[in-house]
Amino acid sequence: MSYINNNVLKLGSLALASMFVIGLSGCAPEVGSEQWCKQMSEKDKGDWTANEAADYAKHCVF
Incomplete structure (x- = not known):
């Protein structure tokens, strides 16, 4: 069970980091x-x- 929670935590962290990077790139002017x-x-x-x-x-x- 701990193995599953660890993977979910890693996947969630990766998704959050990806959204943060995409959000920052959207703020830069063309x-x-x-x-x-x-x-x-x-x-x-x-x-x-x-x-x-x-x-x-x-x-x-x-």
Whole structure:
């Protein structure tokens, strides 16, 4: 019986963690949107990745 409860607990924890990750990804603005450009302009330029810098130049500058 303990074995079943342990598996149910693991499965429930995995499901909860998955929903949390999916929820966080839904909060990020779409790359190139006005909100994303504003968020990037407020972010320290030293923390930008190469892809973020390229996307910013493509969508927000030109």
